[in-house]
Amino acid sequence: MKVSNPLTIIAIFAGLAETLATVALVKLPLEIQQIFVYFVIAFPSGIVLLFFFVLYFKNIVLYAPSDFDDQNHYLEANHIKKTLNERVDEIFSEINKNGMRLTKEEIERAKNRLGDSIDKTVAISNREKDILELLEDGPASLTSISNHVNASHQSVARSLHKLVQNGYLEQVKDASGKTTWSLGT
Structure with missing residues (x-):
């Protein structure tokens, strides 16, 4: 399983650190346990604050x-x-x-x-550039676009939706209800 979301990585790290700290707490002398408890409580709070600081000021690094x-x-x-x-x-x-x-x-x-x-x-990817180049020749269906760019219908549909939202493409339905895409005006 590939974990690439920064929040998931931080959650795994904090959970692991807390688990290991709890196990270690039992083995510490009584004089040190109270201090260690405060650390175990403050540590995840510090991580969360640091994460949100980075998220707000330098989110691109995530x-x-x-x-x-x-x-x-x-x-x-x-x-x-x-x-x-x-x-x-x-x-x-x-x-x-x-x-x-x-x-x-x-x-x-x-x-x-x-x-x-x-x-x-x-924000225009290579796939989206290929789609735009294909549609310069005229309107095309999802199947023909998927075949041209050699990608799944689902990923092409996401790209088409993004291009429509940004004003590059228009979605057109003909009289039979068939959907095609063409370059935006």
Whole structure:
């Protein structure tokens, strides 16, 4: 069984540490047991606080490159946004120096819009690129798309749904009720 979810890994570690600490508690002298009990209580709380700190401030580090469809997206997600935010700060600082004043809210709104654009662009996997290339020739059914990209219907359906949500594709039903996908307008 492959465990890659960070929360599961932390839960396994904390559970194992607590179990071993409880076993060790019985074998300790009475003078030390009280101190050790406080440690056993505080340790998982500290782990949880540390996890949520990391989750809030550095959540991208919780994902491995294998969690992305294309591992290059992992690198792009980690570096493009940081570089872009630094560059946006430089540009807006220069604009403010030249006499035009922008509020912090306007600057943050611009950063968020740019970040959303990057997320949308980076989020296209190789499979999704193949689907878009296929649909340049015209509408296609789920079966023909699955055969073209050599993937299961379920994984292709997820990719199609994602592309529809991002506005790249349109889902069309003909008079007979057959569903096809075509490039978005």
